[in-house]
Amino acid sequence: MAPLRVIVVYPELLGTYGDGGNGVVLAKRASWRGIDTTLIEATADQRLPEGDLYCLGGGEDAPQTEAAEILASDGMLGRSVANGAVVLAVCAGYQIIGRTFTDAHGVAHPGLGLLDVETKRGAGRRAVGELVAEPIGAGLDIPTLSGFENHAGLSVVGHGAQPLGRVRVGVGNGDGTEGAWSGRVVGTYCHGPVLARNPALADLLLGWALGVDTPLAPLGDHREELLRAERLRAASRFRSWRFRSH
Amino acid sequence: MSSPEGLGAPSPAASWRLGLAVRAVRVINRGVRLLRLGSGTVAGGRVGLAIAPGLLRSLLAGRTTALVSGTNGKTTTTRLLAVALGAGSGAGSTEVAGPGATAVVTNATGSNMPAGHVAALADAAPGAMAVLEVDEGYLPELVATARPAVVVLLNLSRDQLDRTNEVRMTANRWRAALAGSPATVVANADDPLVVWAAGGAQRCVWVAAGLRWRFDAVGCPACEGRIRFCDGWGCDCGYRRPEPAVAVEDSGGGVVAAFADGRRLPVELRIPGRFNQANAVLAAVAAEALGVRAAVGLRAMQSVDAIAGRFAVHSIAGAQARLLLAKNPAGWAELLDIVGPSRQPVVVGINARVADGRDPSWLWDVPFEALRGRRVVATGERCLDLSVRLRYAEVDHDIVRDPRHAIARAAGFTGVADPSVALNRGADGATDVGAVEVNAKVEFIGNYTAFHDLLGR
Structure with a gap:
């Protein structure tokens, strides 16, 4: 069987916020389960390789536009999605797809x-801070x-x-909503990186890419559970503070 | 009517305000230091600037000034330059190093915004040279206010992800500020963003100082095309690395500063790291622009063994801990190189307060894989974020939230328990291996507030 190919798309353009970590999380979680995996950091000066799972991250304005133009003329990402590839796109990457x-x-x-999804520029202040969302929709059986x-x-x-x-x-x-998904394509505004903080989402995407219906074997995510509990506590404090100040 | 600021002598009223402001800065900062409320570098400066907004310009008027800015290495380079110019150290101190040496005033503690500059300058002798570390965002303002003789530009890379300070924007603001400036700009020729920023200045001295972190430099600042790093660097639009006047080179016996005029000066420092040797060369070139021969400056720098507590060994919790500060991926990559050769235990401390940047996602840009096989302890307020990162780097580690306990733990002292988090070794967080061999020498790498909390205690 050919190895699972995880592609981090254009890290030099869409790598400003540590989102390359999503590719690392996917590749490690697959290989820890004995699945032969290749992690490829695909730079924009070469044709985008064919893959099973693509990760797009956040980036600054000019690189975001450049990445969108190169991906459109390259064509591989669209073809791969049509053939069933999984996409996780964060922030600028989410807007691009x-x-x-x-x-x-x-x-x-x-x-x-x-x-x-259509994205416009907000008139108000930039949204900066902890983000907590409850997953909705059938087929997204993952926690907060x-x-x-x-x-x-x-x-x-x-x-x-x-x-x-x-x-x-x-x-x-x-x-009032966060991110979007359709088929095997997921977009979100969550950095962190999102898959480091939400291992269940990582396993959901891996399951899609591997074509398995049963849940993957657990990996003992104790420290992730501690991290999640800590961040959710911190975020709830942040919310009450914000409500008071308004 | 008062005269326009910076033109001619100030009116009596303005002059009275300036005098009052200087006295306020001195009194408040001495009080702060006396009462041990802090290092006395910001509070007084803020009050002084509130009394007389023109205070910084007035304190710098008639002074030969050098400014140092960049993402990494500002504090170190500022100190090395001050030492090269014949200065002592300490915030706001003015010392004469010896016969014929120049008095130099500098903001040695890293308070690098105008309040810190005012605090340092309030006690300075009238003729003393000023060597000021400047926050990247304030460099344009300082260039306009100080009319510097020399500006040293080190590097530009990502820092503090939760702020929208895109490094390309900073480079453009620097370029506008330096356009037409008569200052001699000493700039790192290996950083395309720095070269872009310096490009507008009338006189540049290019130093090939190296650039380890390149991810923020691949977008061409001239045309938004792509920079390629091969035999220097360049873009298809023709924007390329300028010919350096000085290069930091490895020779058989160590690092040398190789000048285009044929001089090859050894760079021997007591502070560690290749990047500090590059900082020293930039400082030596800046000192030369101010009249001190580079060889003399480099020799003077050999006396420096710590920079505002960094690189120094401190006795903490019974261990001998070398304290290292890294604030962003470029800095971390350099420090991981420094701790690489030793096999000593490493404590990594991460906070995410405002001064650190509230989003620690950058941890995933740091090559922590380099710590595999070492004894590692994760600590600080965001030790869990770090722990998850280390798990995926396959670095076995303990988690001890309190930094002093973490150092004791790394040193192998038994009986150290941190009840807040009880997770131990193994990539899958399995079991505690119990007491380990005692090794009282520990490396501590922290980000900004993690480092300063430990240093301040």
Whole structure:
């Protein structure tokens, strides 16, 4: 059997917020279970390789637009998704895989259209802080999502996709929902990296990529459980503080 | 009517305010130090600036000034430059190092915004040279206020993810501030963003000082194309590495500063690390621009064994701990190189307060894999974030939230228990292996507040 191929997409453009860690988490969790895995950091000066699982991260404005243009002309990501590849896209990456996104100058750019999401620039302050969301929708059998958001975008999820969760603390998409998913494509505003803080989401994506219906063998995520409990406690304090100050 | 700020002598009223402001800075900072409330470098400065907003300009007027900025190495380079110019150390101190040496005033504690500059300068002798470490965001303001003779630009990379200080924006602001400046800019030719920032200045001295962290430098600042690192660096648009006047080179016997004029000066320091040797060369070139020969400056730097507590060995919890400070992935990569050769236990301390940046996701940009096989203890307020990172780096470690307990634990002292977190060795968090061999020498690497909390106690 060919090894599972995990591709971190353009880390030099979409690697500003440590999201390359998502690829590391996926590759390690697969290999710890004895699954032959290859982790590839794919830079934008080469054709995007064929893969089973693609990770896109957050990035600054100019690199975000550049990455969107290169991915569109490269074509591999769209073809792979059509063939069943799994995508996890965070922040700027999430905006890129939507239909359109708006840059800091107010210019709209076409996205890759892999998720039915449109992102505009928010008029208010940048959303920076802990983000907590409750997963919603059938097929997303995972616990509370925990992450750290840092973005100025407001995203609207269309009928072709569904929100990943309902926001408990933070901003997320800006309308009370957070992220989006459709088929095997997931977008989120959670850094952390998101899969380090949410190992159940990592295993869900791995299960999709491996084509297995039964849950993967547990890995003893004790310290992840402690980290999650700590961050959820910290976020709830943050929320009560914020409500008081308004 | 008062005269416009910076033109001609101030009016009597303005002059009175400036005098009052200086006295306020001195009194408050002495009080703060006397009462041991802090190092006395910010509070007085803030009050002084509130009384007289033109205070910093006034304190710098007529002074020969050098500014040092960049993401990593500011405090070290500032100190080395001050030493090279013949100064002593200590915040706001003005000392004469010996016959013929120059009096130098410097903000040695790393308080690198205007309040810290004012605090350092309030006690300075009128003719003393000023060597100021400057926060990256304040460099444009300081260039305008100080009219420096020399500006040293070290490097630019990601720092504090929860703020929107994109490094390219910083580079553009520096470039605008330095455009047309008569200052001699001593700049790292190996960092494309630094070269872009320095490019507007009338006189640049390029130093090939190296650049270990390149992920923030791949976007071409001139055309938004792609920088390629091969035989220097360059972009298809023609923007490329300038020919350096000085290069930091490895020779058989150690690191040398190789000047285009043929001089090859050994760089021998007591503080560790290749990046500190590069900082020393930048400082020596800056000192030369201010009239002190580079060979003389480099020799003077050999006396420095610690920088504001960094690199020094402290006795903590019965162990001998060398304290190292790293604030961002580029800095961490350098420090992991430093601790690499020794087999001593390593304590890693992570906080995520405002001064550290509240998002510790950058931990995933740090090559912690280098610690595999070492005795490692994770500590600090965000030790759990670190622990998860170390798990995926396959670095066995203990978690001890309190840094002093963590150092004792790393040293192998038994009976050290931290009830807050009880997780122990094994990548899968399995079992406690119990007491380990005592090794009283420990490396502690912390980020900003983790380091300062330990140093301050």
